[in-house]
């Protein structure tokens with residue numbers, strides 16, 4: 557039986573602060589760092605514009621991921637293009653990093669069928685809203701790739717709350733038993749809507765859970781894009797070389813409401829949110845790049861303008877989609893529709909105009 561060491565408890569960091577210097581990272585050059593920055597700005601712009609579009613009534617309820625861009629971009633940049641990504645609703649726009657049009661994801665938030673893509677086009681699975689149910693899907697896909705002798709790996713994103721779900725346990729255990737090439741990336745943003753982490757687990761860290769499955773557990777500062785990148789590279793390398801799954805706990809803090817339908821003032825620590833905003837992940841990387849002399853104002857402005865234009869085009873294209881036929885909602889619901897179905901549908905069409 558393989559021996560599994562206790563999870564790493566210290567938070568890994570690469571980007572320094574007032575007290576700690578930046579740590580050197582092997583094998584990354586200026587071009588890579590700027591690509592990473594471009595991804596961060598794309599996600600940040602997508603997220604901020606989406607909140608505006610929601611307020612303007614142009615998309616439906618939206619799950620904000622402000623300050624979680626680093627754990628998303630850092631991990632995706634550690635993958636090969638054919639590795640599979642299984643997002644939760646919190647990573648709804650992660651497909652943009654694989655070339656998916658913004659219009660597709662915006663259409664998803666508009667509840668329009670154009671928001672559903674063929675996962676095989678991008679190796680990005682559908683956005684998963686039920687908590688943790690995609691963990692077994694990802695474990696199964698990764699196991700299948702291993703059985704076929706392919707070197708593809710998969711990564712699955714889920715939250716701290718998801719670790720209390722049966723599906724998380726089933727997926728993690730299955731991946732470990734089959735030694736599937738899977739990275740389990742837990743975004744520990746310390747809240748599951750209004751349920752704090754302290755009500756979620758009595759374990760000292762979520763990474764400690766990994767030992768129970770017989771897999772390595774790592775804790776990283778989820779606001780440090782390079783620490784997430786480094787930890788994911790190691791996990792992907794382990795997976796590819798037959799070493800099985802890894803659990804990564806990316807420690808972040810939810811600095812925005814759970815979603816546009818939530819008002820967290822009733823439960824969240826407002827001062828802590830303000831602290832997090834001061835130290836948010838995109839600004840931290842920007843300052844790091846400036847310290848290295850890699851990012852100047854003109855380049856930053858050019859990247860921001862590019863991302864803003866992509867969003868402008870994206871919402872225009874999503875809004876130009878012809879309205880969907882409401883019959884689609886029922887297409888897979890009945891083998892034999894009830895007798896009243898035809899008249900009910902006609903009534904619905906009449907109401908929708």
Ligand SMILES: Cc1ncc(C[n+]2csc(CCOP(=O)(O)OP(=O)(O)O)c2C)c(N)n1
Pocket residue numbers: 646685686687714715716717718719743745747748749814
């Ligand atoms: C199976 C299931 N139960 C309940 C819900 C309702 N729900 C939506 S988000 C959420 C909280 C999840 O918290 P966490 O896993 O920490 O992810 P986060 O929202 O913080 O990214 C819950 C309980 C759901 N979507 N699916």
Ligand SMILES: [Mg+2]
Pocket residue numbers: 715716717743744745746747748749
């Ligand atoms: Mg959470």
